Amino acid sequence: MNDSSSTKMKGSSHSMRIWRDRVFVAGFVMAVLIGVAGLFALMFDVLLDGLPFLDFDFLTSYSSWEPHKAGILGPLGGTLWIVALTALFTIPIGVGTAIYLEEFASKSRLNRLIELNIANLAGVPSVIYGLLGLAMFVQFLFNGSRNVTAGALTMTLLVLPIVVIASQEAIRAVPSSYRDAAYAMGANRWQVVKSVVLPQAMPGMMSGIILALSRAIGESAPILIISSLVVVAFIPTSPDSAFTVLPLQIFTWIGHQNPDFRGIAAAAIVVLLVVLLSMNGVAIWIRSKYQTRPDQ
Amino acid sequence: MTNTLTEASTEQLERVARRRRRQHNEQKLVTVLLVAAALISILTTVGVVVLLVSQSIGFFEEVSIWNFLTGTEWAPHVSPQHSGVLELVSGTLLVAAIAGIVSLTLGLGAAIFLSEYAPERLRRILKPILEVLAGIPTVVYGYFALTFVTPIFQSIFGPDQVSVFNALSAGIVMGLMIMPMVSTLSEDAMVAVPRSLRDAAYALGATRFEVATKVVMPAALSGIVASFILGLSRAIGETMIVKIAAGATPNLTLNPLESIQAMTAYIVQISGGEAAQGSIEYKTIFAVGLLLFLMTLGMNIIGRLVISRFRQKYE
Numbered sequence: 001m002n003d004s005s006s007t008k009m010k011g012s013s014h015s016m017r018i019w020r021d022r023v024f025v026a027g028f029v030m031a032v033l034i035g036v037a038g039l040f041a042l043m044f045d046v047l048l049d050g051l052p053f054l055d056f057d058f059l060t061s062y063s064s065w066e067p068h069k070a071g072i073l074g075p076l077g078g079t080l081w082i083v084a085l086t087a088l089f090t091i092p093i094g095v096g097t098a099i100y101l102e103e104f105a106s107k108s109r110l111n112r113l114i115e116l117n118i119a120n121l122a123g124v125p126s127v128i129y130g131l132l133g134l135a136m137f138v139q140f141l142f143n144g145s146r147n148v149t150a151g152a153l154t155m156t157l158l159v160l161p162i163v164v165i166a167s168q169e170a171i172r173a174v175p176s177s178y179r180d181a182a183y184a185m186g187a188n189r190w191q192v193v194k195s196v197v198l199p200q201a202m203p204g205m206m207s208g209i210i211l212a213l214s215r216a217i218g219e220s221a222p223i224l225i226i227s228s229l230v231v232v233a234f235i236p237t238s239p240d241s242a243f244t245v246l247p248l249q250i251f252t253w254i255g256h257q258n259p260d261f262r263g264i265a266a267a268a269i270v271v272l273l274v275v276l277l278s279m280n281g282v283a284i285w286i287r288s289k290y291q292t293r294p295d296q
Numbered sequence: 297m298t299n300t301l302t303e304a305s306t307e308q309l310e311r312v313a314r315r316r317r318r319q320h321n322e323q324k325l326v327t328v329l330l331v332a333a334a335l336i337s338i339l340t341t342v343g344v345v346v347l348l349v350s351q352s353i354g355f356f357e358e359v360s361i362w363n364f365l366t367g368t369e370w371a372p373h374v375s376p377q378h379s380g381v382l383e384l385v386s387g388t389l390l391v392a393a394i395a396g397i398v399s400l401t402l403g404l405g406a407a408i409f410l411s412e413y414a415p416e417r418l419r420r421i422l423k424p425i426l427e428v429l430a431g432i433p434t435v436v437y438g439y440f441a442l443t444f445v446t447p448i449f450q451s452i453f454g455p456d457q458v459s460v461f462n463a464l465s466a467g468i469v470m471g472l473m474i475m476p477m478v479s480t481l482s483e484d485a486m487v488a489v490p491r492s493l494r495d496a497a498y499a500l501g502a503t504r505f506e507v508a509t510k511v512v513m514p515a516a517l518s519g520i521v522a523s524f525i526l527g528l529s530r531a532i533g534e535t536m537i538v539k540i541a542a543g544a545t546p547n548l549t550l551n552p553l554e555s556i557q558a559m560t561a562y563i564v565q566i567s568g569g570e571a572a573q574g575s576i577e578y579k580t581i582f583a584v585g586l587l588l589f590l591m592t593l594g595m596n597i598i599g600r601l602v603i604s605r606f607r608q609k610y611e
Contacts (some may be wrong), residue, residue: 007554007579017503017505017506018345019505020503021503021504021505021506023411024505024509025409025504025505027405028405028408028409028413029408029413030408030412031401031402031403031404031405031406031459032405032409032422034402035402035426035429035475035479036422036425036426037407038429038472039425039428039429041440041444042432042436042437042440042444044437045440045443045444046439046440048438049443059449067523072563073458076468090481093333093336095335096329096330096332096333096334096335097330097333097336099330100327100330100331100333100334101334101574104327104330104331105334112302113338114334114337115334117337117341118340119335119596119600120341120401120593120596120597121337121340121341122534123526123529123530123592123593123595124533124589124593125345125459125532125560125588125597126533126535127535127560127564127585127588127590128533128562128585128589129564130342130346130563130567131347131348131582131585132340132343132344132347133566134567135347136343136347139573152456152517157340160336160337161318161337164337177478185343188319188320188323189323189325190319190322190326190327191319191323193448211345211431214380217336217433217434218431218433218434218435218436219433219434220433220434220435220536221434221535221536221539221564224564224568225563225564225567225568226537226571247433248535250435250436250439251435251438251536251539251540253299253350254435254438254439254442255539255540262439262443263440266439266443269435269436269439273432273436276431276432277335277428277431280587284424296459
């Protein structure tokens with residue numbers, strides 16, 4: 001063995017370098033562990049505070065000035081309305097934009113501009129969307145009515161970039177040989193998209209849509225600007241009803257003078273997290289179930 | 297007989313031609329609809345810019361841009377009125393700086409561990425767990441900061457030293473929220489560094505730490521820097537955590553234990569309240585919103601430029 005080809009680097013001995021390696025590995029592991037510990041601390045904190053208030057009545061009664069009687073039926077109904085309407089607006093617009101960009105558009109300046117614009121929109125703070133929704137939908141479109149449709153339209157603009165980007169990726173993942181085969185049989189562009197690309201890209205799009213909708217459920221800053229309702233003792237009955245949503249109700253309860261309301265805020269957080277984590281779980285499941293399909 | 301045959305085939309041909317036309321028209325209609333969908337994103341941006349600029353103009357007629365940007369007292373609702381936004385900007389930047397330190401340290405450490413050290417099976421378990429952090433609503437983080445993190449600091453430093461609402465708790469919790477974003481983007485950049493570069497360093501006898509810090513990190517630097525800039529931009533635009541846990545006191549301070557007010561928290565405070573439309577107070581939220589929009593937009597553009605300009609190409 002040739003000792004002169006030794007691995008020493010300048011200024012530090014071999015054992016020193018090994019030692020430094022180990023110390024830093026410990027540091028990197030710590031970084032991961034702190035992240036995981038933070039997650040568990042958060043879950044633990046919320047469960048500990050919230051579980052005593054969590055029962056069936058909590059889900060089926062309206063807000064109240066007494067913490068033990070208060071429930072989340074009003075905001076739960078509002079959140080359902082927001083999700084349903086947001087899905088209704090977001091899916092056609094988002095998927096349509098993605099289809100246009102991937103399958104119809106030539107790589108022109110305009111289309112690069114649209115793509116760049118979508119990337120920028122994804123980084124616009126949610127409060128700004130709230131201001132836009134207040135001016136454009138509440139004041140201009142609905143004449144000052146702070147209704148659930150205005151909220152959903154605002155959420156649509158907010159989550160649109162997520163749906164567009166996820167759908168683009170799903171469309172891009174469809175092998176071009178599939179399209180070529182359809183074109184070779186005389187199909188036109190829209191027929192190829194409708195009967196070949198969309199069915200193949202569906203699972204990827206679905207998981208993107210679910211993630212976008214879960215963002216819409218959890219987001220509260222724009223709704224705080226749009227709704228500005230503190231107590232809602234009703235479920236919205238039509239698209240022009242006033243409304244509140246679960247995160248906004250949580251925010252209101254956190255800020256309540258009576259500290260007992262923090263407990264029901266935590267209970268509402270538990271409900272919110274169960275909904276969101278199961279949605280994320282479904283999205284991940286869809287993705288992993290269908291991911292390998294084109295290779296079969 | 298030949299006659300009926302030709303008649304039949306002309307009829308068939310016509311039917312085919314009709315179907316073709318219908319399909320062609322359908323495609324034309326769909327194309328129009330798709331273009332309309334794609335234009336909505338452009339209209340959204342135009343809407344944001346027009347709204348923020350037009351509403352701010354009214355404000356800047358009453359307060360000069362110079363006074364707005366350099367004034368150190370923020371009290372637009374009382375007279376004599378002071379509209380110096382620095383107190384809000386400093387609050388935002390203080391929280392964002394703390395979040396940046398936390399998320400860069402944790403996120404980069406996690407990225408190095410996941411890309412350079414962790415076996416594939418462990419990586420597959422850890423990554424989704426960390427990504428759960430990114431999916432938790434911000435209002436929940438606000439609750440966590442206020443009811444869990446702040447009491448810890450109060451018991452360490454004493455309750456008279458630590459305000460119930462403070463920048464430190466908000467910043468730390470926000471850092472936890474942004475960590476998965478920093479770690480995912482950094483890890484993606486590190487995984488893209490070719491195996492051969494690592495192998496070459498290992499062949500020279502380098503330790504894993506040396507490979508990670510002297511070979512992989514420099515090669516992935518653009519991605520790491522970009523992840524950090526994009527993370528900071530997230531922190532600047534974040535609303536609910538600072539609204540719940542950092543306070544509503546405009547405050548030009550570097551002390552993270554004091555109550556502050558961030559730009560976003562100010563916007564939701566005024567817009568959710570009773571400020572009359574057209575009043576100077578109402579106009580301030582658009583001026584603050586415009587500044588916030590420009591700050592985050594600038595950072596996002598820089599972040600993407602860093603990725604595309606300085607990306608190392610290995611082929």
